[in-house]
Amino acid sequence: MSQSSGTLASFPVRLREARERRKLSQGELANKAGFQSSAISHFETGTRKPSFDNLRRLADALNVTTDYLLGRVEHPEALTGADRLHRDIERLSAADRTLAEEIIEKLADRNKAQHR
Numbered sequence: 001m002s003q004s005s006g007t008l009a010s011f012p013v014r015l016r017e018a019r020e021r022r023k024l025s026q027g028e029l030a031n032k033a034g035f036q037s038s039a040i041s042h043f044e045t046g047t048r049k050p051s052f053d054n055l056r057r058l059a060d061a062l063n064v065t066t067d068y069l070l071g072r073v074e075h076p077e078a079l080t081g082a083d084r085l086h087r088d089i090e091r092l093s094a095a096d097r098t099l100a101e102e103i104i105e106k107l108a109d110r111n112k113a114q115h116r
Contacts, residue, residue: 012046014069018062019044033061 019029019040026040033040034057042048043058050058059066067073089097 010046010071011049011069012044014071015040015058015062016044018064018069022062024062029058029061033057 019026022029024032026044027037029035030037030040033054035054039048039054043050055066055069059069062069065073089100092100
């Protein structure tokens with residue numbers, strides 16, 4: 001299926017656009033994401049496709065969602081706040097994760113009460 005101006009772009013196009021939007025060279029993105037610089041070139045030309053783990057590393061380094069890179073959403077910032085929270089929570093200990101979930105629940109309850 002070919003891409004037209006009104007449709008979502010392909011992964012190589014999205015990756016290049018996101019990198020350029022962040023004003024990063026291919027080498028800088030590679031360094032930030034933990035790749036060799038040639039890997040970014042291969043991804044942007046479409047000669048190679050990233051694994052799921054590598055796709056996540058690219059999205060994290062560019063501060064966009066994997067859905068944006070895959071062309072599933074139009075805007076790079078779509079859901080990034082929730083994605084960022086999810087990524088950060090995964091790095092916490094079990095006890096800290098429980099505490100974070102309790103804090104988020106209390107904030108949501110407070111917000112709900114304020115809007116009644």
